[in-house]
Amino acid sequence: MNPDHQKPIFKKAADRGLAGCRTCGLMSPMAKQSKCPRCHSRLYYRKPDSVENTLALVAGSIALFIPSHLLPMITVTEFGVAVDKTIIAGMTAFWLEGAYPIALVIFCASILIPILKVGALLWLCAAAKGLIHPSPGMLTKIYHITELLGRWSMIDIFVVGILVSLVQFGNYTSIVPGPGALAFGTVVMLTMFAAMNFDPRLLWDRLDDCNRRAHIGKFAKTFFSPKSK
Amino acid sequence: MKSRTQHLREASHSWPQPDKQGDTAACLFCDTIHDLVDIQEGEAAYCKRCGNIIYQNRRASLVRATCFSISALIFMLVVQFLPFLTLNAAGLQRELTLINTTTSLMRTDAPILGASVLVFTILAPFFLICGMLYSTTPLLAGRCAPGAEYVVKWVYRAEPWNMVEVFLLGVLVSILKLAQVADVHINAGFWAYAGAMLCTAAAIAGIDRRELWDRLELANES
Numbered sequence: 128m129n130p131d132h133q134k135p136i137f138k139k140a141a142d143r144g145l146a147g148c149r150t151c152g153l154m155s156p157m158a159k160q161s162k163c164p165r166c167h168s169r170l171y172y173r174k175p176d177s178v179e180n181t182l183a184l185v186a187g188s189i190a191l192f193i194p195s196h197l198l199p200m201i202t203v204t205e206f207g208v209a210v211d212k213t214i215i216a217g218m219t220a221f222w223l224e225g226a227y228p229i230a231l232v233i234f235c236a237s238i239l240i241p242i243l244k245v246g247a248l249l250w251l252c253a254a255a256k257g258l259i260h261p262s263p264g265m266l267t268k269i270y271h272i273t274e275l276l277g278r279w280s281m282i283d284i285f286v287v288g289i290l291v292s293l294v295q296f297g298n299y300t301s302i303v304p305g306p307g308a309l310a311f312g313t314v315v316m317l318t319m320f321a322a323m324n325f326d327p328r329l330l331w332d333r334l335d336d337c338n339r340r341a342h343i344g345k346f347a348k349t350f351f352s353p354k355s356k
Numbered sequence: 357m358k359s360r361t362q363h364l365r366e367a368s369h370s371w372p373q374p375d376k377q378g379d380t381a382a383c384l385f386c387d388t389i390h391d392l393v394d395i396q397e398g399e400a401a402y403c404k405r406c407g408n409i410i411y412q413n414r415r416a417s418l419v420r421a422t423c424f425s426i427s428a429l430i431f432m433l434v435v436q437f438l439p440f441l442t443l444n445a446a447g448l449q450r451e452l453t454l455i456n457t458t459t460s461l462m463r464t465d466a467p468i469l470g471a472s473v474l475v476f477t478i479l480a481p482f483f484l485i486c487g488m489l490y491s492t493t494p495l496l497a498g499r500c501a502p503g504a505e506y507v508v509k510w511v512y513r514a515e516p517w518n519m520v521e522v523f524l525l526g527v528l529v530s531i532l533k534l535a536q537v538a539d540v541h542i543n544a545g546f547w548a549y550a551g552a553m554l555c556t557a558a559a560i561a562g563i564d565r566r567e568l569w570d571r572l573e574l575a576n577e578s
């Protein structure tokens with residue numbers, strides 16, 4: 128026996144025919160019922176079509192991400208002159224004026240976080256499909272961070288709402304939301320739904336597949352290779 | 357020598373659990389199956405494989421969840437009537453209250469955005485707070501409110517859509533944005549909303565999901 132094969136063996140609930148409820152944590156046998164007896168949530172071993180749903184929602188958010196930055200976020204009207212402002216224009220204006228912290232907050236919320244989130248979700252999907260070697264420990268952490276950070280992008284929409292309601296001085300100055308705001312809000316919501324649809328348990332399943340394959344490979348080598356040289 | 361009260365406390369360190377429930381729990385992140393172990397108040401049970409928390413035993417969980425829900429509800433009710441910001445520009449004064457953000461978006465041809473802001477900043481927090489209050493208060497007397505299991509289920513589903521803290525940061529960013537053109541002040545509403553945020557977070561985190569469901573099931577049976 129190899130000492131590094133003495134690792135503890137982890138049993139999965141799904142292998143025993145049990146499904147842990149995502150809402151209340153109760154373990155129920157899958158064969159008998161498809162609904163949790165305690166909270167009436169749907170039961171499943173893994174979220175059905177998790178990767179496909181996640182990818183579809185991510186695709187939608189990528190498609191909307193581009194117009195959300197090209198279309199005006201707000202339209203500022205000063206003395207009858209209307210000026211469209213995109214997210215990037217607003218951000219560069221702050222940067223040039225020397226208001227670096229606020230420019231950085233806008234950059235993180237509206238550009239960096241959505242891109243990182245979409246990238247992370249694509250990476251997670253690739254790992255769950257077995258396209259890249261899974262390292263679930265790190266990927267689960269990435270998943271946590273993705274879920275945690277995603278909502279902060281909504282800050283742009285709130286700022287638009289606050290500006291629109293505060294800056295209403297009749298003929299002098301007024302601010303109206305543009306189509307970019309709606310597109311951006313949809314991007315954020317789609318990425319949130321995408322993260323919710325992803326099932327991190329798939330990552331550990333792939334790792335187990337890999338380990339099993341490696342184990343069988345080692346087994347085959349020791350038994351079927353010619354012993355005499 | 358241990359006193360009798362100490363013994364009693366140690367004997368009942370876990371929350372009451374239904375008997376018929378299986379003695380295992382699965383990790384939500386890697387599906388590894390674990391045997392249930394009793395843990396002391398203030399401790400948590402972690403997954404042996406991936407290290408995520410499976411369940412935890414919060415101190416004075418029911419009382420804390422109820423009290424923080426009540427204070428969060430008071431804060432949320434107060435917030436509706438207090439201004440967040442006051443803006444002075446060219447002799448004109450404008451005040452921003454929470455609902456203004458929604459109504460002005462609705463008025464300026466952005467009804468979808470307005471509705472989502474309404475959900476994220478007012479409806480979701482209210483639902484979380486009232487749902488927690490509705491389910492935990494009767495539990496203090498060992499009873500289950502009618503339909504509490506549906507309420508609790510939807511409370512946990514609505515949790516990610518509660519964006520109070522994001523809105524607070526949004527207020528700060530807008531202050532910085534407007535500070536160059538006008539005189540802007542933070543008002544009492546901002547602090548009340550911050551209080552609502554802290555109390556809601558404390559109420560939700562104050563009781564473990566598993567504990568709340570176990571208690572609900574027990575109260576339902578009796």
Ligand SMILES: [Zn+2]
Nearest residue numbers: 148151163166
């Ligand atoms: Zn359940």
Ligand SMILES: [Zn+2]
Nearest residue numbers: 383386403406
């Ligand atoms: Zn785990």
